[in-house]
Amino acid sequence: MPRTIKVEIKRQSNPDAPVVTEKFEIPYRPNMNITSLLGEIACNPITADGKTTAPIAYDSNCLEEICGSCAMLINGKARMACSALVDKLQAGNPDEPITLAPLSKFPVVRDLSVDRSVLFQNLKAVKAWVPIDGTYDLGAAPRQFPQIQEERYPLSNCISCTICMEVCPQFNDSTNFVGAATIAQVKLFNMDPAGSVLKEERLRALAGDGGVQECGFAQNCVEACPKQLPLTEAISDVTREVIVQQVKDFFTR
Amino acid sequence: MATVAPPVPSATSPQRGVQPLRAGQGNSFLWRKLHSLSGIIPIGAFLVEHIISNFETWNGPLAYAKQVVFLNSLPLVRVLEWAFIFIPLAFHALYGVFIAFRGRSNVNVYPWAGNWMYLSQRVTGLIALAYIVQHVWRQRFSGVMLPEHPGAAFAKVQHELSNPWMLAIYVIAMIATTWHFSYGIWLFAAKWGITPGNRARKRFGYVCAALGIALCLMGLASIYAVVYKYPNAPENVLPETPAALVQPAAATPAASLTRSLTVTPLTTQSQPRSTPQS
Numbered sequence: 001m002p003r004t005i006k007v008e009i010k011r012q013s014n015p016d017a018p019v020v021t022e023k024f025e026i027p028y029r030p031n032m033n034i035t036s037l038l039g040e041i042a043c044n045p046i047t048a049d050g051k052t053t054a055p056i057a058y059d060s061n062c063l064e065e066i067c068g069s070c071a072m073l074i075n076g077k078a079r080m081a082c083s084a085l086v087d088k089l090q091a092g093n094p095d096e097p098i099t100l101a102p103l104s105k106f107p108v109v110r111d112l113s114v115d116r117s118v119l120f121q122n123l124k125a126v127k128a129w130v131p132i133d134g135t136y137d138l139g140a141a142p143r144q145f146p147q148i149q150e151e152r153y154p155l156s157n158c159i160s161c162t163i164c165m166e167v168c169p170q171f172n173d174s175t176n177f178v179g180a181a182t183i184a185q186v187k188l189f190n191m192d193p194a195g196s197v198l199k200e201e202r203l204r205a206l207a208g209d210g211g212v213q214e215c216g217f218a219q220n221c222v223e224a225c226p227k228q229l230p231l232t233e234a235i236s237d238v239t240r241e242v243i244v245q246q247v248k249d250f251f252t253r
Numbered sequence: 254m255a256t257v258a259p260p261v262p263s264a265t266s267p268q269r270g271v272q273p274l275r276a277g278q279g280n281s282f283l284w285r286k287l288h289s290l291s292g293i294i295p296i297g298a299f300l301v302e303h304i305i306s307n308f309e310t311w312n313g314p315l316a317y318a319k320q321v322v323f324l325n326s327l328p329l330v331r332v333l334e335w336a337f338i339f340i341p342l343a344f345h346a347l348y349g350v351f352i353a354f355r356g357r358s359n360v361n362v363y364p365w366a367g368n369w370m371y372l373s374q375r376v377t378g379l380i381a382l383a384y385i386v387q388h389v390w391r392q393r394f395s396g397v398m399l400p401e402h403p404g405a406a407f408a409k410v411q412h413e414l415s416n417p418w419m420l421a422i423y424v425i426a427m428i429a430t431t432w433h434f435s436y437g438i439w440l441f442a443a444k445w446g447i448t449p450g451n452r453a454r455k456r457f458g459y460v461c462a463a464l465g466i467a468l469c470l471m472g473l474a475s476i477y478a479v480v481y482k483y484p485n486a487p488e489n490v491l492p493e494t495p496a497a498l499v500q501p502a503a504a505t506p507a508a509s510l511t512r513s514l515t516v517t518p519l520t521t522q523s524q525p526r527s528t529p530q531s
């Protein structure tokens with residue numbers, strides 16, 4: 001019998017539907033990733049016990065770990081599906097099923113697709129942009145020293161995948177913590193010569209409920225981030241600036 | 254930055270899941286930073302003082318009694334005790350329980366060092382709380398009143414530790430508390446932006462570990478001294494402590510009040526082995 005890849009997928013047909021697990025067996029091909037595995041199921045949506053089912057809903061786009069859309073729980077851990085290689089996951093035990101589940105801290109839309117708009121709202125709340133829109137030409141941007149550029153570049157690699165938030169013990173519906181990604185973006189935009197005009201507003205925003213203070217420094221974010229952002233360093237730096245801003249505001253505002 | 258498409262807004266149902274940042278709203282920043290700071294000053298400072306003071310047990314019951322007399326001779330000592338120990342400790346502990354129960358530990362899924370330390374900070378905090386409540390009640394607010402009878406301090410602790418269960422509790426609590434404090438200093442430095450760099454954090458980790466181990470060993474040595482080094486310590490090594498302060502009805506109150514509490518007994522080394530005062 002040709003080798004197959006066993007997959008178990010947690011499914012949910014809509015946000016309020018009951019959760020069910022479906023099992024699949026997919027003919028083995030070398031060099032598959034989880035997204036191609038899901039594509040294979042979509043071509044032939046039949047479960048391991050022969051029942052025809054709906055193809056799995058999941059998010060993906062770039063297939064090269066740059067769009068940030070395909071985060072899910074693979075064998076229980078938050079990872080990007082497009083860079084999770086089947087051969088590596090099964091190294092040693094090819095008969096073990098691979099389990100797939102939606103991220104656990106975001107509302108499920110359907111199957112493996114979740115609503116991660118809270119990150120977008122958080123980025124808006126801290127004004128994670130450079131304000132250059134005007135009714136007239138604002139002219140050339142200020143020059144940026146290479147030293148600044150070098151410190152900013154790693155932070156600009158964030159792909160908004162929300163893995164840092166998913167793995168954080170403090171990111172939950174009781175703290176409503178803002179999460180590492182947003183804090184790192186505050187550092188990125190505060191260091192931009194033009195973006196720094198909003199620095200104080202960003203720092204004040206982050207002192208609100210759910211802000212930097214909720215970090216418990218478990219450091220899971222920096223371990224799990226697929227783009228290796230220096231998240232703990234960013235949180236430490238930004239928190240210091242938030243504290244300084246709060247003290248300044250207390251005496252001068 | 255990739256953008257995440259906003260969902261179709263729904264007029265009826267509120268947003269599910271984790272809520273967005275309440276930018277600039279609320280006071281949790283202040284409370285959380287006070288919690289963080291209170292762990293170092295005054296509670297951490299007191300813990301260091303307490304372990305150093307108790308290390309006097311190594312030099313025997315009389316040396317320990319002198320230390321107790323010294324501490325109780327500090328100006329406004331009862332005010333200091335409430336303002337710099339009991340109230341901040343109660344705040345740190347209760348707010349700490351609140352923080353601990355709002356976290357969702359996930360070491361079972363992500364068994365990484367920092368994640369274990371996150372859990373350990375909560376577990377050691379809870380152990381410390383349970384221990385401190387019984388410790389303060391049994392050693393400070395019940396039994397022989399040590400502020401009035403400093404000479405009875407050594408024996409009081411020795412009686413307590415004569416129970417092997419109590420001994421085990423003290424050893425566990427010593428390890429948990431010094432662990433919590435030393436990792437707490439590390440956390441404080443990381444969270445206040447004092448050690449942002451990875452290497453700085455690592456280096457400071459060694460410093461905190463060394464401090465924690467030193468404090469823990471001092472504490473365990475004190476326990477050893479109380480239990481094994483000076484067996485059968487006298488009930489009170491400063492028996493002339495004026496009984497009148499707590500027992501106004503005792504005979505010759507005037508005479509005992511006029512006697513110096515600090516000078517006379519400490520210099521009479523030969524006396525301590527006398528019978529208990531009461």
Ligand code: HEM
Nearest residue numbers: 216289292293296297346349350378379382437438440441
């Ligand atoms: C012996 C007394 C104690 C000392 C010296 C102490 C010291 C500290 C220090 C220095 C910190 C680090 C501050 C920071 O997070 O920035 C800390 C954190 C913490 N303490 Fe305590 N503490 C004590 C008792 C307690 C108790 C009784 C609890 C109750 C559960 C507790 C719960 C916590 C928690 C949950 C944190 C972590 C806060 C966070 O990560 O955000 N502590 N403590």
Ligand code: SF4
Nearest residue numbers: 158159161162164225
């Ligand atoms: S910081 Fe890393 S883990 Fe977090 S959203 Fe950005 S890329 Fe993903």
Ligand code: FES
Nearest residue numbers: 061063065068082
């Ligand atoms: S599909 Fe774009 S990151 Fe995986």
